[in-house]
Amino acid sequence: MAAADDDDGIGSLRAILLAPEQRQLEELQVRLDDRDRRAHDIGEVLPLVLREHAHDPQLARALTPPLEEAITASVKRNPKPLADALFPVMGPAIRKAVSASLASMVESFNRTLEQAFSRRSIRWRLEAMRTGKSFAEVVMLKTLLYRVEQAFLIDRRSGLLLQHVQAGSGVVQDADMVSGMLTAIRDFVQDSFKVSETDSLEALKVGELSVWIEPGPQAIVAAVIRGSAPRDFRPTLQDAVETIHLQFGDLLERFEGDASTLEPARPTLEACLQQQYRAEERKPRTTAAWAFAVVVALVLSAWTGLAWRSQARDQRYLDALRAEPGLTVVSSERRGGKLVVTGLRDPLAKDPLAVATAAGIDAAGIDGRWTAYQALEPSLVLARATRILQPPAGVTLSLADGVLSFTGAAPGAWIAEARRTAPLIAGVSAFDPLLAMIAIIESPSLLFHKGTPILVPGQDAEVQRLAETLRDFDARAAAAGQRFAIEIVGHTDAEGPDETNLPLSKARADAVRDAIAPKPFTNVTITTNGVGSREPAVGPRDSPSSLGAGQNEADNQRNRRVTLRVSRLTGGPR
Amino acid sequence: MIQKKICMLGGFAVGKTSLVARYVSSIFSDKYLSTVGVKIDKKQLNVDGKDVTMMLWDIYGQDDFQTVQPSQLRGMSGYLLVVDGTRRATLETARQLQAKATEAVGPVPFILLLNKLDLAAQWEIDEPAFFKLVEDGWRVVRTSAKTGEGVEEAFELLARAMLR
Numbered sequence: 251m252a253a254a255d256d257d258d259g260i261g262s263l264r265a266i267l268l269a270p271e272q273r274q275l276e277e278l279q280v281r282l283d284d285r286d287r288r289a290h291d292i293g294e295v296l297p298l299v300l301r302e303h304a305h306d307p308q309l310a311r312a313l314t315p316p317l318e319e320a321i322t323a324s325v326k327r328n329p330k331p332l333a334d335a336l337f338p339v340m341g342p343a344i345r346k347a348v349s350a351s352l353a354s355m356v357e358s359f360n361r362t363l364e365q366a367f368s369r370r371s372i373r374w375r376l377e378a379m380r381t382g383k384s385f386a387e388v389v390m391l392k393t394l395l396y397r398v399e400q401a402f403l404i405d406r407r408s409g410l411l412l413q414h415v416q417a418g419s420g421v422v423q424d425a426d427m428v429s430g431m432l433t434a435i436r437d438f439v440q441d442s443f444k445v446s447e448t449d450s451l452e453a454l455k456v457g458e459l460s461v462w463i464e465p466g467p468q469a470i471v472a473a474v475i476r477g478s479a480p481r482d483f484r485p486t487l488q489d490a491v492e493t494i495h496l497q498f499g500d501l502l503e504r505f506e507g508d509a510s511t512l513e514p515a516r517p518t519l520e521a522c523l524q525q526q527y528r529a530e531e532r533k534p535r536t537t538a539a540w541a542f543a544v545v546v547a548l549v550l551s552a553w554t555g556l557a558w559r560s561q562a563r564d565q566r567y568l569d570a571l572r573a574e575p576g577l578t579v580v581s582s583e584r585r586g587g588k589l590v591v592t593g594l595r596d597p598l599a600k601d602p603l604a605v606a607t608a609a610g611i612d613a614a615g616i617d618g619r620w621t622a623y624q625a626l627e628p629s630l631v632l633a634r635a636t637r638i639l640q641p642p643a644g645v646t647l648s649l650a651d652g653v654l655s656f657t658g659a660a661p662g663a664w665i666a667e668a669r670r671t672a673p674l675i676a677g678v679s680a681f682d683p684l685l686a687m688i689a690i691i692e693s694p695s696l697l698f699h700k701g702t703p704i705l706v707p708g709q710d711a712e713v714q715r716l717a718e719t720l721r722d723f724d725a726r727a728a729a730a731g732q733r734f735a736i737e738i739v740g741h742t743d744a745e746g747p748d749e750t751n752l753p754l755s756k757a758r759a760d761a762v763r764d765a766i767a768p769k770p771f772t773n774v775t776i777t778t779n780g781v782g783s784r785e786p787a788v789g790p791r792d793s794p795s796s797l798g799a800g801q802n803e804a805d806n807q808r809n810r811r812v813t814l815r816v817s818r819l820t821g822g823p824r
Numbered sequence: 825m826i827q828k829k830i831c832m833l834g835g836f837a838v839g840k841t842s843l844v845a846r847y848v849s850s851i852f853s854d855k856y857l858s859t860v861g862v863k864i865d866k867k868q869l870n871v872d873g874k875d876v877t878m879m880l881w882d883i884y885g886q887d888d889f890q891t892v893q894p895s896q897l898r899g900m901s902g903y904l905l906v907v908d909g910t911r912r913a914t915l916e917t918a919r920q921l922q923a924k925a926t927e928a929v930g931p932v933p934f935i936l937l938l939n940k941l942d943l944a945a946q947w948e949i950d951e952p953a954f955f956k957l958v959e960d961g962w963r964v965v966r967t968s969a970k971t972g973e974g975v976e977e978a979f980e981l982l983a984r985a986m987l988r
Contacts, residue, residue, distance in 0.1 A: 408829040408899025409864075410879060426827070430864035430879050437895035438860045507826040507901065 311496045391458075396477035397525035402429050403494065403515055404470045405505055409433030412469060412505070412512045417523045432472055436463065466491040468502035473522050486522055493518050563611055564589050570609045574600050575627040577620075588617045595620035598633045624676040631677030638675055639668050648686045652679035655686035659722075662729065683730065687723045688816045691716065691736070695787065695811040696762055700743070703757035705765075706807075716814075717766040724771035733773050733819040738763050740780040741813070743806035744790070748782050756780030762812045775819075787811060826874060828986055829899050831881045833892065833925065834906030835917035839939040842969035843906065844882050847979055862896055871983045878983060892921065897928040902986045904978065906937045909966075912948040933985035934963075935978050941968035 281287050303309045325332055378385045403413040411429035439451045454461040462473045464487035471491045494515050501511050571577050576599025582591045603613040632649045641647055645658035654672045665683050672681030697706045727734055740759035742751040759778035767776045788805040832840040848865045861884040868877050883896055908914040957964050967974035
């Protein structure tokens, strides 16, 4: 009983003495048990914690996985909010990336150009040839400051290779064995020199290569470096080791030989594959590119110009060929630097190479492939006939509508031979010894003074020649046994009425007949006729004139004339 | 692909290196053995449908002046204990090495190789000694690095034991 009293007494005493603390404890207990309250409390300090530890890499790494998870989940549920949020960032980022990659392209282009054209590069090429290395390799060795070529992630205990990454596609020794050997060497050094557990081999160096080793509790990162890496590359390795241990600590500890579980550590290792080239003396980098562009442009325009000139020259030649009778171009093309022209050529046509020379074109650049043929162009038919018929001196051949004829005095034997041979000549349908004379007889217009049947002075020679031709013609017609009628037609200008013009025109025709055929011919009958102004040489014009009926005096003079018409009465081809 | 570290342990001149040379083609020169004390080779094999890469650590022979470093044994999944059948003393060395290995990495699978089978006539390790080992629960394979007899089987046996 006394004990119970005592207990009561102590209890009361405790209640009296510790009541406030007791209450505080109870309140704290309630606060801790109440999840909402606790959440509220942590919420109050969380921003402070995050702010204070913002630069703590541990916090960043710890936060990364849940954040990644959250973002992934958010994108899976509805990508739009994230896309909207990122939109203002993406555009500039993409632009930056594009311009950066363009810049690096220009940079490497420049580097290539500079190296392609510089004296130094020739030296390097020689060195490459001498040493049997590739040019790229020599350039790399000469300009490289350092390059991390391989990175190993090695299990610290067994020396087994966990992951291996390498820069480029160089051939590497079996990474598994290198990994083991590295570990063995590391152990060897540590055992041999009896250093403390925390000290270990940091680097190996052999010639151009060095191996930097960064140990972690479970795994080691080793980097194979060509050249000399700066001291500040060490933190990169340390960072990689820390990151890998933080992310894959469990896996490393439980490693039983299956390295594929550590595949996700590769990006971290790849981040160690850094490189740096020697800084070049900073001359304006764009010069080479610009110079190259200008050279390219010049070459291009020169080439285009030359091509255009050569094309124009070819065209000029082809045009000249086409204009030449007896030459027919079938096709043309440029082949092997030469203009190859295929076509037909009459043996009597001009030499195509002479045509080229005449057009100022070098015949050496032309390859003509000509097939012989007989051209029907009148000039060539005439040339062919001349060649075959061999007309005597003073005789000139003429051709009209395929009918061959001639002027000049020719012996009867030659005429007979020509009559027989001419139709056999390609392009000649017949031989008519009179045809050429008919053309001569019909060609002139004898002109008269106004209102009179008197010839305009200065036509005596013409009249004389006409008279002789007619006599010749009559003789040749007689020899050929043919008969002709020649009608001499008189004309007037349009002035005056028919009553005066018709007799005037008839009087003009008669005057000409008296002048050219004072005596009758044997095989040629001469008649005269007057048509007044009905068959003018020059018709009325649209423009009005002070000289009447839309005519001017020059036209009128040409209309005051006499013409001759020859018609065959019997025999002959016409 | 499973990787395993395997050590070749045994006294001086018992034929470890020759056994490895018989089994794999190497990229490293043997001179590493006398300098670093270790030479590493690789053998890929398929055991019961599983690809296994064995990294073979050939450790420089044990004699009075050379002791196996625990660091070299670290992380191994099994080992081959090599004895020269013509020299009884090498069996004693093997027993010491086995104890050392167990101390370093715990009880991992191992195979005892009685090597130099081609010189069987000169063997000092007789049938009773052999059966004594088997009674102790040791797996024993008689091999000849010279003729290749038993070599493949020994490595495969170890691989199978490690994967079990």
